Amino acid sequence: MRNTNMKRSWNGMVGQALVLASTIVAVTCEESCAENWPGWRGPDRNGVSRDTGVPLNWSADSNVAWKTPLPGSGISNPIIFDDRVFVTASDGKNLANLHVICLSRDSGQIHWHQRLWGTAPTRYHGSKSSMASPSPVTDGRHVWAFFGTGDVFCFESASGQLIWHRSLAGEYGVIENRFATSSSPLLYRDTILLQVDHYGDSYLLALDRKTGSNRWKVDRPGRWLSWSSPQLIRLKGGRDEFIVCGSQRVESFDPGTGRALWTAGEMRRECIPTPLFINGRLYVVSGPSGPSMRIRPGGSGDVTKTHVEWKNPRGSPFVPSAIVVGKRYYLVTDSGIATCLDTETGKQVWQKRFGGGFTASPVAAGDRIYWVNESGVTLVIRGGGDRYEELARNAIGESVFASPAISQDRFFLRTTRHLVCLKGATGKSP
Numbered sequence: 001m002r003n004t005n006m007k008r009s010w011n012g013m014v015g016q017a018l019v020l021a022s023t024i025v026a027v028t029c030e031e032s033c034a035e036n037w038p039g040w041r042g043p044d045r046n047g048v049s050r051d052t053g054v055p056l057n058w059s060a061d062s063n064v065a066w067k068t069p070l071p072g073s074g075i076s077n078p079i080i081f082d083d084r085v086f087v088t089a090s091d092g093k094n095l096a097n098l099h100v101i102c103l104s105r106d107s108g109q110i111h112w113h114q115r116l117w118g119t120a121p122t123r124y125h126g127s128k129s130s131m132a133s134p135s136p137v138t139d140g141r142h143v144w145a146f147f148g149t150g151d152v153f154c155f156e157s158a159s160g161q162l163i164w165h166r167s168l169a170g171e172y173g174v175i176e177n178r179f180a181t182s183s184s185p186l187l188y189r190d191t192i193l194l195q196v197d198h199y200g201d202s203y204l205l206a207l208d209r210k211t212g213s214n215r216w217k218v219d220r221p222g223r224w225l226s227w228s229s230p231q232l233i234r235l236k237g238g239r240d241e242f243i244v245c246g247s248q249r250v251e252s253f254d255p256g257t258g259r260a261l262w263t264a265g266e267m268r269r270e271c272i273p274t275p276l277f278i279n280g281r282l283y284v285v286s287g288p289s290g291p292s293m294r295i296r297p298g299g300s301g302d303v304t305k306t307h308v309e310w311k312n313p314r315g316s317p318f319v320p321s322a323i324v325v326g327k328r329y330y331l332v333t334d335s336g337i338a339t340c341l342d343t344e345t346g347k348q349v350w351q352k353r354f355g356g357g358f359t360a361s362p363v364a365a366g367d368r369i370y371w372v373n374e375s376g377v378t379l380v381i382r383g384g385g386d387r388y389e390e391l392a393r394n395a396i397g398e399s400v401f402a403s404p405a406i407s408q409d410r411f412f413l414r415t416t417r418h419l420v421c422l423k424g425a426t427g428k429s430p
Contacts, residue, residue, distance in 0.1 A: 037080045037407040039137035040184035040229050046276045047323045047363045053409035053424040054365040056380060060397035065410065065421040066108030071099055074132030075182070075359070078414055080105060080407035081140045084157060087419055088145050090118070090131035098131060100145050100153065102160060105408070108421060112160030118149025119167040122176050133182035134229075137192070142209070144192050148180035152194070154212060164212040173200045177225055182272070184229040188242070188255045191215050195244050197226035204230075204244065204258060216258035223247050226271045233277040235298050243282060243297070245271045250284050252297060262299040264308055266291055273321040273361075278343070281309070283329055287318035292331065294346060310346030315339025321361035321403075325369055326384025332358050332371060340388070352388050354379055359401040376400045376415060396420060 041047045055063055072091025079086050083106060089099040098116040103109065118131055131148040138144070142163065143155045150169025155162055168175070175181050176199045183195045191206045202220035207213065223246040231243040232255060242255035247269045252261040268290035276283040282295040291311040299307045315331045315338070322331045328349060329341040336356050340349040356373030363370050368391065369383040376396040382389035398415035405412040409424030 035407060036082065036140075037078075037405040037412075038139070039079055039186060040077060040135040041274060041321065041361065041403070042363070042406065044277075045186065045229075045231055045274065046278065047321065047361060047403075048325070049363065049365045049406035051365050051406055051409050051424070054368070054406055055409075055411050055422050055424045056368070057392050058378075058394045058396070058411075058422045060395065063423050065106075065423045067418045067420045068103060068108040068110070069417060070101070070414070070419055072097070072132075073130040073416065074414075075130065075402040076132050076135040076184070076414075077403040078405050078412045078419055079136055079138055079143075080405060080410075080412065081138050081157070084111065085412065085419070085421075086136055086138060086143050086157070087414065088132040088134075088136055088147070090147065095131045096149065098145075098147050098149065098151065100136070100143065100155060100160075102143075102157070103419065105410070105421070108419070114153075114155060114160050114162065116151070116153065118147055119151050119169045122148055122174060122180055131180060133180055133227075135184040137185050137187055139187060139209075144185060144187075144209075146181075146183075146185050146194060148175065148182075150175045152185075152192075152207065152212065154209070163210075166207065166212045168194075168196065168205070172196075172203065176200055177227070179227060182227040182229070184274075186230060186232050188232055188240070191255075193230060193232070193242060193255060195226070195228070195230045195246075197223050197228075197244075197246050199224060202226075202246070204242075204253065206255070206258065218253065218258040218260075220246070225269065228271045229274040231275045231277055231282075233282070233297060236280070239298065241297055243275050243277070245273070245275055245284055245286065247271070250275065250282070250293075250295065252299075262297075262301060262303045262307070264293075264295055264302070265304045266293060266308065266311060270318075272319050273317060276322060276324055278324045281343075283322060283324060283343075285316050285322050285331060287316050289313070290316050292316055292322070292329070292341065292346070294343070312341055312346045312348070314348055315341075315351065317358070320358050323362045323364055323369060323383075325364050325367060328384055330362065330369060330383065332362065334358055336373065338371070349386060350388050361403040363404050363406055365406055370404060370406075370411070372400050372404055372413065374399055374401060376413075378404075378413070
């Protein structure tokens, strides 16, 4: 009897331990599986989130967790790390007044607000651009913000304390083009990487994260204009590449040294969309009216004839970046014509008129792709399949030119007046 009781007691202890372990795993997964959105186009810089509870339906007055007014203008996408949201803006004469704002993820309350003055404001395109077009980037401890005025700032993310500031315009000349700069920085090891292509002397730059001092600088004569944001890729074997789309070509550099690796032609003189890196392949698009291309990275020298696996001239946008879901590559033109291509062959699967004008780039969670037009209507479609399938159309009631963000099952929309947080399956309302 004693052995039986001991056995029952032991089984009970084991059962309780298993329940406790499974609870810990569930809680840990709930906390760790939800993703941050630390920079332009999310964790992998391709517009895709692995979150599973992102909302499908909303309106201007339903499923809204919070809505916080923003100063001035800007089309930088909000970035999210844990319970903090960061966004930039600009206002005042020539939009020379710069703002970096930190908000609560759960309530939209402002934790800190840095007001700064830009060194050299330049031309911009009305509501579609400003001095706050590039998206900031964060590692959770610091936030780095790059503006069209040629200024780069580093802040402590918790307090908003300014750590360092660089005036690239003061050092290397005013960043001059007709729509203001929009290239968003990225982080690589202990550096921040920038692509500065404009009418003047274009260049690439690696800055020390802690001090802002130059690690390397590569001049780019003849790369006269681009608004594209760079991409960072890692190949099998451990080789890292810093990919930039610019005038008439795609180029790859060693992100640690700035050494040129390879180049591919066929691009147009003006480029805005950010390249994608999916399953070992680069997907680039050059507008206006340029081709979409799939490129095998890892080459040397001019790889136009050896590493471009396919190109398709149909449906290329000027402004919005593309997105890949499953084995399908999706684009939308500025006038709202969407095209779906097969990732392996580049052949068209379907084409559809969405309606409205588009500046924002699409984002995806699971098999849902979210497209936000300039009127503030978000079209949600099923991605990855062979046919067009519409799931929802959601109007927020305000114009939208900034790309959305997804984090921790919440959907963040930056309108021309507000930052809006939409509740997901596990998103909390205040």
